[in-house]
Amino acid sequence: MLLLAAAFLVAFVLLLYMVSPLISPKPLALPGAHVVVSGLLLLRPDLRPATDARPLTALPQALAPRKRRPRGGSPAALLPGTVPSGRASGLGDPPPLHLAPPEAGGRCDWGQRQPAGSWSARGSVTGGSSGIGKCVAIECYKQGAFITLVARNEDKLLQAKKEIEKYAINDKQVVLCISVDVSQDYNQVENVIKQAQEKLGPVDMLVNCAGMSVPGKFEELEVSTFEKLMSINYLGSVYPSRAVITTMKERRVGRIVFVSSQAGQLGLFGFTAYSPSKFAIRGLAEALQMEVKPYNVYVTVAYPPDTDTPGFAEENKMKPLETRLISETTSVCKPEQVAKQIVKDAIQGNFNSSIGSDGYMLSALTCGMAPVTSITEGLQQVVTMGLFRTIALFYLGSFDSIVRRCMMRSAKSEPEDKTA
Ligand SMILES: NC(=O)C1=CN([C@@H]2O[C@H](COP(=O)(O)OP(=O)(O)OC[C@H]3O[C@@H](n4cnc5c(N)ncnc54)[C@H](OP(=O)(O)O)[C@@H]3O)[C@@H](O)[C@H]2O)C=CC1
Numbered sequence: 503m504l505l506l507a508a509a510f511l512v513a514f515v516l517l518l519y520m521v522s523p524l525i526s527p528k529p530l531a532l533p534g535a536h537v538v539v540s541g542l543l544l545l546r547p548d549l550r551p552a553t554d555a556r557p558l559t560a561l562p563q564a565l566a567p568r569k570r571r572p573r574g575g576s577p578a579a580l581l582p583g584t585v586p587s588g589r590a591s592g593l594g595d596p597p598p599l600h601l602a603p604p605e606a607g608g609r610c611d612w613g614q615r616q617p618a619g620s621w622s623a624r625g626s627v628t629g630g631s632s633g634i635g636k637c638v639a640i641e642c643y644k645q646g647a648f649i650t651l652v653a654r655n656e657d658k659l660l661q662a663k664k665e666i667e668k669y670a671i672n673d674k675q676v677v678l679c680i681s682v683d684v685s686q687d688y689n690q691v692e693n694v695i696k697q698a699q700e701k702l703g704p705v706d707m708l709v710n711c712a713g714m715s716v717p718g719k720f721e722e723l724e725v726s727t728f729e730k731l732m733s734i735n736y737l738g739s740v741y742p743s744r745a746v747i748t749t750m751k752e753r754r755v756g757r758i759v760f761v762s763s764q765a766g767q768l769g770l771f772g773f774t775a776y777s778p779s780k781f782a783i784r785g786l787a788e789a790l791q792m793e794v795k796p797y798n799v800y801v802t803v804a805y806p807p808d809t810d811t812p813g814f815a816e817e818n819k820m821k822p823l824e825t826r827l828i829s830e831t832t833s834v835c836k837p838e839q840v841a842k843q844i845v846k847d848a849i850q851g852n853f854n855s856s857i858g859s860d861g862y863m864l865s866a867l868t869c870g871m872a873p874v875t876s877i878t879e880g881l882q883q884v885v886t887m888g889l890f891r892t893i894a895l896f897y898l899g900s901f902d903s904i905v906r907r908c909m910m911r912s913a914k915s916e917p918e919d920k921t922a
């Protein structure tokens with residue numbers, strides 16, 4: 503019996519070794535890379551520091567991205583006199599740039615100018631300056647990347663830009679801000695990304711962080727909430743990815759990161775609108791990875807647990823008691839910690855990015871037909887799955903009992919409410 507198990511293991515390892523060239527991507531060099539964080543990251547090969555071990559200039563000229571004029575947006579849509587022609591020279595001291603895509607709502611900004619009145623902040627600027635996306639941008643900037651930040655609120659963008667710039671490791675690095683809604687109009691997203699690529703060069707890494715959560719009981723959530731979350735969390739990841747993928751395939755370089763959630767690995771009470779939008783990302787990522795792997799483009803899906811961000815604070819205002827109690831099974835992470843893990847996994851080209859022991863177990867348990875990026879990962883999944891399913895049954899039992907207790911509690915308090 504033992505012998506049989508050992509033989510099986512040896513055969514399995516041998517088999518995995520045979521396919522290993524196919525499953526082990528080369529790490530991406532971040533210094534000088536252009537990263538877009540919606541976050542997105544973009545790279546300028548000519549501005550890579552000398553320390554860069556794998557210069558992109560080594561690519562054959564035929565693979566270099568072609569420069570194209572934006573299709574939908576007429577050049578007249580750009581504010582006159584603000585866009586330098588051709589590739590920007592001396593990015594260390596870039597001229598102010600305002601790119602307004604058609605139908606307004608899209609802007610591209612080096613951050614030099616004062617925010618226009620129409621973009622004045624509503625509420626506190628801390629909102630945009632502490633999410634997972636901002637921390638991912640900081641993590642990449644610390645490693646020498648060029649950053650394009652994408653979000654809607656211009657004041658929050660400029661605030662985040664200032665903060666990120668504190669972490670520069672050389673004076674050539676640039677943070678470009680683009681104000682656009684990534685979930686509304688594909689042409690608009692494509693235009694601003696093209697314009698960003700004209701300034702900073704082709705995108706090496708795109709991090710799709712834009713997203714939100716609206717928890718609530720199924721029957722209490724507005725029908726429009728289901729549409730909104732699908733639009734921001736799912737289409738908001740499709741559009742920027744669709745806009746960068748052709749160039750990545752042409753250059754045979756690229757990383758696309760999707761930020762799903764632990765709630766994209768299991769369905770939970772209160773997340774009937776949120777969970778499906780995060781599950782959808784996994785389907786997109788698997789299908790896309792199979793398409794782009796031969797082009798040396800790697801996809802990463804991150805499944806963070808609850809993370810201490812402005813978005814999480816907003817979510818907590820609406821959380822049903824059940825959702826809160828179930829979520830408390832795992833502890834709340836720091837966005838810096840989540841960002842570090844995401845960037846590390848993206849650089850290595852890992853398909854899966856998770857945090858903590860629950861995250862590890864969930865990922866192994868729900869690996870399904872997801873691509874495997876290392877032999878160890880494949881082996882661990884095979885060996886641990888039965889054990890983790892057993893543990894999961896206990897978790898599910900405890901979640902059910904939380905839901906039942908909450909129901910009994912509200913049934914008890916309801917008659918009192920009526921008499922009150
Ligand atoms: N925090 C958590 O507990 C967890 C979060 N996640 C996921 O991580 C991602 C980031 O979350 P978190 O940092 O908490 O969120 P935050 O709300 O703190 O930040 C979200 C960022 O996305 C931008 N954004 C939102 N909608 C759009 C849009 N339509 N177009 C462009 N930009 C947009 C926001 O800027 P602006 O509003 O100005 O557009 C903001 O910069 C989300 O996808 C979330 O679902 C996953 C697991 C756990």
Ligand SMILES: CCCCCCCCCCCCCCCC(=O)[C@@H](N)CO
Nearest residue numbers: 715763764765807808829860863893894
């Ligand atoms: C072996 C099996 C182990 C199972 C462990 C299960 C743990 C479940 C906890 C789920 C927490 C949900 C986090 C959602 C975070 C999120 O996306 C929002 N905060 C976004 O704002």
